[in-house]
Amino acid sequence: xxxxxxxxxxxxxxxxxxxxxxxxxxxxRPELGxxxxxxxxxxxxxxxxxxxxxxxxxxxxNFLEVxxxxxxxxxxxxxxxxxxxxxxxxGSMIGFAGICIAIPAIYWGWPLWSSILFAFSMxxxxxxxxxxxxxxxxxxxxIVTLAMLFILRGATLALTRLITGRTQVPxxxxxxxxxxxxxxxxxxxxSGLFVWLGSLGLIALRQDGTPLATGIPTSVIWWIGxxxxxxxxxxxxxxxxxxxxxxGDKLGARxxxxxxxxxxxxxxxxxxxxxxxxxxxxxxxxxSADTMRGFLKELEAIVAAVVGGCLxxxxxxxxxxxxxxxxxxxxxxxxxxxTDVDTDWFKVxxxxxxxxxxxxxxxxxxxxxxxx
Amino acid sequence: xxxxxIVEFNNxxxxxxxxxxxxxxxxxxxxxxxxxxLGDNGAGKSTLIKTxxxxxxxxxxxxxxEGKKTTFDSPRDALDLGIxxxxxxxxxxxxxxxxxxFFMGREPMKGFGLFKVFDxxxxxxxxxxxMGQIGIDVRDPSQAVGTMSGGERQCLAISRAIYFGAKVLxxxxxxxxxxxxxxxxxxxxxxxxxxEGLGVILITHNVHHAYxxxxxxxxxxxxxxxxxxxxxxxxxxxxxxxxxxxxxLNKLEVELKEMDRISKSNN
Amino acid sequence: xxxxxxxxxxxxxxxxxxxxxxxxxxxxVSHGQAxxxxxxxxxxGVDSACKDMKISCKYTAPGTFDMVEMAKLIxxxxxQKPKGIVITLPDAxxxxxxxxxxxxxxxxxxxxxxxxxxxxxxxISAHVGQTEFEAGVGGGQKMKAAGGKKALCVNHEVGNxxxxxxxxxxxxxxxxxxxxxxxxxxxxxxxxxxxxxxxxVDTILTLGAGLSGEAALKALEAAGKVGKIRLxxxxxxxxMLKAAAAGKVExxxxxxxxxxxxxxxxxxxxxxxxxxxxAGVVMTGPGFVTPDNASKVIKWAAQGYR
Numbered sequence: 001x002x003x004x005x006x007x008x009x010x011x012x013x014x015x016x017x018x019x020x021x022x023x024x025x026x027x028x029r030p031e032l033g034x035x036x037x038x039x040x041x042x043x044x045x046x047x048x049x050x051x052x053x054x055x056x057x058x059x060x061x062n063f064l065e066v067x068x069x070x071x072x073x074x075x076x077x078x079x080x081x082x083x084x085x086x087x088x089x090x091g092s093m094i095g096f097a098g099i100c101i102a103i104p105a106i107y108w109g110w111p112l113w114s115s116i117l118f119a120f121s122m123x124x125x126x127x128x129x130x131x132x133x134x135x136x137x138x139x140x141x142x143i144v145t146l147a148m149l150f151i152l153r154g155a156t157l158a159l160t161r162l163i164t165g166r167t168q169v170p171x172x173x174x175x176x177x178x179x180x181x182x183x184x185x186x187x188x189x190x191s192g193l194f195v196w197l198g199s200l201g202l203i204a205l206r207q208d209g210t211p212l213a214t215g216i217p218t219s220v221i222w223w224i225g226x227x228x229x230x231x232x233x234x235x236x237x238x239x240x241x242x243x244x245x246x247x248g249d250k251l252g253a254r255x256x257x258x259x260x261x262x263x264x265x266x267x268x269x270x271x272x273x274x275x276x277x278x279x280x281x282x283x284x285x286x287x288s289a290d291t292m293r294g295f296l297k298e299l300e301a302i303v304a305a306v307v308g309g310c311l312x313x314x315x316x317x318x319x320x321x322x323x324x325x326x327x328x329x330x331x332x333x334x335x336x337x338x339t340d341v342d343t344d345w346f347k348v349x350x351x352x353x354x355x356x357x358x359x360x361x362x363x364x365x366x367x368x369x370x371x372x
Numbered sequence: 373x374x375x376x377x378i379v380e381f382n383n384x385x386x387x388x389x390x391x392x393x394x395x396x397x398x399x400x401x402x403x404x405x406x407x408x409x410l411g412d413n414g415a416g417k418s419t420l421i422k423t424x425x426x427x428x429x430x431x432x433x434x435x436x437x438e439g440k441k442t443t444f445d446s447p448r449d450a451l452d453l454g455i456x457x458x459x460x461x462x463x464x465x466x467x468x469x470x471x472x473x474f475f476m477g478r479e480p481m482k483g484f485g486l487f488k489v490f491d492x493x494x495x496x497x498x499x500x501x502x503m504g505q506i507g508i509d510v511r512d513p514s515q516a517v518g519t520m521s522g523g524e525r526q527c528l529a530i531s532r533a534i535y536f537g538a539k540v541l542x543x544x545x546x547x548x549x550x551x552x553x554x555x556x557x558x559x560x561x562x563x564x565x566x567x568e569g570l571g572v573i574l575i576t577h578n579v580h581h582a583y584x585x586x587x588x589x590x591x592x593x594x595x596x597x598x599x600x601x602x603x604x605x606x607x608x609x610x611x612x613x614x615x616x617x618x619x620x621l622n623k624l625e626v627e628l629k630e631m632d633r634i635s636k637s638n639n
Numbered sequence: 640x641x642x643x644x645x646x647x648x649x650x651x652x653x654x655x656x657x658x659x660x661x662x663x664x665x666x667x668v669s670h671g672q673a674x675x676x677x678x679x680x681x682x683x684g685v686d687s688a689c690k691d692m693k694i695s696c697k698y699t700a701p702g703t704f705d706m707v708e709m710a711k712l713i714x715x716x717x718x719q720k721p722k723g724i725v726i727t728l729p730d731a732x733x734x735x736x737x738x739x740x741x742x743x744x745x746x747x748x749x750x751x752x753x754x755x756x757x758x759x760x761x762x763i764s765a766h767v768g769q770t771e772f773e774a775g776v777g778g779g780q781k782m783k784a785a786g787g788k789k790a791l792c793v794n795h796e797v798g799n800x801x802x803x804x805x806x807x808x809x810x811x812x813x814x815x816x817x818x819x820x821x822x823x824x825x826x827x828x829x830x831x832x833x834x835x836x837x838x839x840v841d842t843i844l845t846l847g848a849g850l851s852g853e854a855a856l857k858a859l860e861a862a863g864k865v866g867k868i869r870l871x872x873x874x875x876x877x878x879m880l881k882a883a884a885a886g887k888v889e890x891x892x893x894x895x896x897x898x899x900x901x902x903x904x905x906x907x908x909x910x911x912x913x914x915x916x917x918a919g920v921v922m923t924g925p926g927f928v929t930p931d932n933a934s935k936v937i938k939w940a941a942q943g944y945r
Contacts, residue, residue, distance in 0.1 A: 052662075052719050059718030066711060167798045170732040204720075206743040212717070236489045238479040244468050245476045252463025255447060256532075257477035286707055286733045290798065295703065316467040337699055337715045346702075 030309030030317055033361035034324035037307060037353065041331050049338040057194070057203035057213040059338075067330025068223035069278055071323050073297060074304035075226045076274030078322035080267045081305050082234070084247030084314030085134060085141035087271040089126075090301055092152035094294025097123060097279035099160050102169035102289035112172070113181035119276050126152070127272030131265030149298070157291045173287035185222075185277070186284035188215030219281045223323065226274070230319035243267065248315025303350075304329055307357040328353060376402040378571045379455065379540050384433035386419055393419040396433075397597045399590050401540060401571040406562065407600075408582040409575045410611070411592035417575050420592065421544055424573070425457035426450035438539075454539030458546065462529045466518035470510055473517050474499040474532050502531050506561050523554030527561050540571045547581045559585050583608045664694040665907050666716040667725040667900075669752070670709055671700055675824075676849040677874050677896060681752070683943050684900025685725075692908035704796060706733035713737035723747050723907040728754020728763070729799045735761055747916070749906060751899040753801035755920055765917050767902045769894035769924030771801045775808020777925050778844060778871055778892055783813050785889060787842035787869055790817045795829060795851045797821045802846050805873060809844050822851070829854035830861075837862050842869045848891060849876035856882055875928060877940050884933035893936075894924035897944050 045054060053059045073090055080087055100119035104110040110118070130148055134141045160167055176182045191214055197203045198211030206212055234240040245253035246260045254260045275294070283289050306312060307328060308321025332353060336346050377400050386394040394416050401407045411417050422428045424435075426444030435442055437453050444450045450457070464473050475495050482491040496513045503510045506527050508520075517525060526546050533541055543562065547555040563585050566572050576582050582589065589606060591598040591614050598614060667685055671678030682698050689696040699716070701708035706729070714737050716724050724741055728734060728750045741748050742762045750758045755770040782790065790813055792806040810817040820836060822829045833843065833855045843859075845851040852872035856879070859865045871889045872879060874896070882888045902921060909915050928936050939945040 054718065056718050059715070062711065062714045062718060166803075168730070170730075173732075204744065206740075207745045208743065210743075212740070212744050236492070238481060238488070238490045241468075241472050241476065241479050241490060244472065245465060248465025248468055249461070249463060252459075252461060252465070253476060255459070255463050257448070257451070282707060285736075286710070287736075288730075288732050290706065292705070292798070293707070295705075311467070315465050334711065334715055337712060338719060340697075 030361065031321040031324060032309070033357050034308040034321040034328065036360065037328050037357045038324045038331075041328050041335075041353070045331065045335040045338070049335060052338040054335060054338045057197070057211070061213050061217065063331050063334035064220055065217050065330075066334055067327045068217070068219040069281060070297075070300055070304055070329055071223035071326035072219065072226060072278050072281070073271070073274045073301040074308070074322040074326045075223075075230045075319050076271035077298070077301035078305035078308060078310050078317055078319050079230055079234070079243060080271050081302070081310045081312065082247050082314060082317040083243045083264055083267045084250060085264060085267065086145060086302065087130065087268060088142065088145040088298050089130065089148035089152055090271055090275045090298035091294040091296055092149045092156065092298075093123065093126060093272050093275035094279045094282070094297055095156045095291055096126075096152045097276040098283045098289035098293050099156055099169060099291065101280060101283050102172060103160065103163055105175055106169055106171050107163060112175045112179040116181050116185075116280060119279065120273065123272040123276040124269055127269030128265060130272070131268035134268070135261045135264055145298075153291075160291050167291045168288055169290075170288035172283060172289070176284055182284055185218055185280040187218055189218060189221055191215035217281075217285075219285075222277060222281065223326070226277075227319050227323040234319060239263070244315055246314075300329060303354055307354055307361075309361045325357070328357070376404075378403055378438060380434075380436040381424060382434050382436070384420070384423060384430045384435075386423055386428055387431050392595055394423070394430075394595050397590075397592070397595075399573075399597070399600065401573055403571055404566055404569050405587045406566050406572045406574055406585055408586035408589045409573055409592065410577065410579065410582055410589055412577055414594075415592040416595040417577075417592055418544070419595075421457065421542060421575060424450075425455060425542055454537060455542065456533035456536070456538035456540070457542040457544065458526075458529045458533055459544050460548070462525055464517050464525055464529060467516055469514040470503065470517055470520070470528065471495045471499040471513045474502070474513075474528065474535070478536060498535075502535055503528065506531055506564075507557075521554060522550050523557045526550070526554075526558045530558075530561060530565065534565055534570065538570065540573065541565065542573045542575070544575050545577070546574070547576065547578060555581055579608065579612050583611060662695070663697045663719060663721050664911065665689075665696045665723045665725060665904060666719065666721045667696060667698045667903075668709065668712045668716055669698065669700045669725075669727045670704060670706075670729050671727065671752075672702070672704065675847070676876055677847060680940075680943055680945065681896040681900035684897040684902075685904055686900075688901040688904030688908075692905055694904070694908050694911065696904060704729075704798070706730045710734050710737040713741060717741045717744050717746060720744075721746065722911050723749065725749050725751060725903040725907070726763075727752045728758055728761075728766075729801060731757035731761060731800075738763065747907075747910065749903040751903050752894075752896065753799070755801075756804075759919075765903075765906065765919065765921060767899050767906075767921045767923060769922060770920065771804035772808035772811075774873070774892055774894065774925040775805040775810075776812035777808075777927075778805075778873070778890070779809040779812020779814070781812075781890060781927070782809075782842050782844070782869060782871055783815070785869055787813065788815050789840045790815065790842035790844060791833070791836055791840045792817055792819045793829065793833060793843065793845045793851045793855060794819060794821050795824050795845075795847055805846050806844075813842070824850060826850060826854050830858045834858040834862060837864055837868065840868060843871070845870070845872040846874075848872045848874045848879040852876065852879045852888075852891075856887065875936070875940060875945060877937065880928065880933050880937045880940055883928060883930055884937060886930050889929075891928040891933075892924065893926040893928050893945070895926055895945070896923070898923040 077087065097119045100122050101115045104118060105112050105115040130145055133144045176186055194211045194213055194215050198205050204212040234243060242258045242263045245258045246263045250260055282293060304325035305322045308318060308325035310317025310322065332350060333346060336349065379401050381399045384394055384397045397420060399407065409417060423430050426447040426449050429443065480491045480494050481488045483489050499513045500510050508524050508527055546558055550558065559581060562572055562574065574582060574586065586603060588600055588602045589611060590600045671681060685696055685698050699712055701712060710733060713726060713734065717740060724746055726748060731754060738748055738761045748763045749765050749767065750763045751767040755766050755768055758766040792809055794802050794806055796802050806819050820832060822832045829851050837858065843855050845855050853876060855870060859868055859870060865887050869889050873892045875891045875893055879888060879891055883891055906917060936945050
């Protein structure tokens, strides 16, 4: 009799233990800091800019679009950072990819879809170059990609001026209409939904009756899609484990058979491809390419990744966190224009948010590795 | 050569330019035996390990694995033949979970084609089971390795090597960074592993850890082997004096006595 | 610890209340950056007009010359539903979509400073500024009349279509060979770039006074060529005005950006009240500041109004 009740007691104790540890597991995730930060930012702007139109359909899509653009490159930066490296050439790659799309299409008469494919193949080449240089020389990726930052930006400017005589290449909007690929970077999705919401009077209308907010921009779909894809890779695949291992202990990982060099090279290709997706979205939206596009964006991507919980030294982080980091960044950078605060203070605000998020993340990470 | 011997390292020498790191070192390891490789710091232990595990190629001498003469072109070759080395840094990432560390580089897969995924459920189960066999209760195998103590991590690294088919286990200073209790946990596991048929080469400079578990002892001094002794031929004190250079300590004692006498007579 | 948290919370809440948004009548989205003294005069025009007209305004600009970010700011402004939006239009292709969206949402738009050729096609109600090409022609003619044979046109904001037109107009008015020198907007770099070209020209035109004009003047002084090479510039700055008063500079082309900031606000104030709107371009320049009238302008420029 007594033994039976004993075993029942132990079983119920185990169940309680399991429940607590599930909650604890949630609290110990790297995304927590970024999620908390996002909620804080929304509360903040909800209070001070609630009626200003920031959270109208049109206003919301506006800051979501900024967030999603940054989110696309933040995912690449986060995965690379988890793998233990940095890519400072992302901003220059955005500019370079932009002219790879625009110049062949406008000046050489290529169909737009082939320019887009050309830009992606250049991305693979440049990413591969970055990766091979880092892996073979053993130099810090910081230095190698910094050099590539200058090389790419200079090449962008020099080649564009050489071929076109100016620093901008306009005129792309007309080419989008009949192109088979371009729509996946430039269309508005769910426009039917917005028309319906407009007819119900739930969102603002233009003077001709169509809704002001025409649809969800494709950059948002790309952002969400890339985040899901990256999370699946990191959590569910063998390759994802290799990424964590390469960033956590490069030498040890190689000793147990992880192909660290291959992993890092593929991650550099990943950041270059993300930069090219960003460039496609931006070039097709603005209808033009510009040699200065993407300036300093690599730093913003790194900020988003760090705010999202990625450790600068590698081996730890999350793509979902980086997505939230981008959301914070985008909301703040647009939200400040809805207040009376001078926009010069934007950088102060941003730095403060970054610091808070990083301190919080550090606290979470210490609990993960020091508590049981 | 008995059929019990798993690996033989005969007359191994390693030079780095004009520096003679190892000269004519011979060591045999049998199945189920713990061979302790002892020597003070600078005796050449790490060079010998690196040569045994395939990081360096010996300049002279031969390596015979299970009766066949072989050369290692890389650590991978040694690993493939069943010679697993656990270095001091353990090759563990403290921010990753026990499971992910256990299966690092050799993750089990499920699914097919492009949709192959890391079989986390199976991996978690195996990792928890293997750790349980050592006597370490990992309540949640997805907890980070950083939450484990030094001794537990050492056992994890050893368990991983054994799971993936090690026949000879080379352990580089496994107890150096551990406290007394932790060290005894690790040493108990090493004994258990050997009793299941593995050959173990235990490198250490701590005689008090080596003596209780070792079957035979090879002592290195300045790159040369001072011989291999089995436990019945060697007392702990004799071992200690051979390692620490007993004659030097004796000389020092004599000199100190002399200095003391001189200073007393001057007063 | 609790006291510290509470006091931080109190300060933050107070700060938040003080910056809470109010409904704005007119939002200005300009490409003018804070580090160019030119735009502070225009912003003064905006602020004076808002005070005089008794309406509420907000002046916004992106951190760098970035058309993509500026388009976003226009979208931002639209979502706040002001009664009017004033923009500068340095790149109609990049900004067109956002401008059209504003107009489609029922918010009238006036452009100022740049975009005199493109504003009408976008549906913008009026343009307040100086047409760049004609101003350039005027400057070129003046330099030709003074005896110039070979000239240098210094462009410090490559990609700004309006500046491109200034050099193009100057070339037309001047007649002789004109080399267009593109530089960054860093003062030292401009000076070095100009100094390198002094050997082959007798005339220099810069497109901004505080930045490139002063840099070019420094280059001339360092080489001892003041007076030997004629210097003219678009826009004004205190030092360039002093140099003009001293006879070192032929002329300054004043587009009177104070009016570019002031007039659109004044126009919108009347539009809000009575629905009136001028048609076409309201010219604020070119006004030529020469050694004859420079000293008066200096006084007003020091106050931030010229």
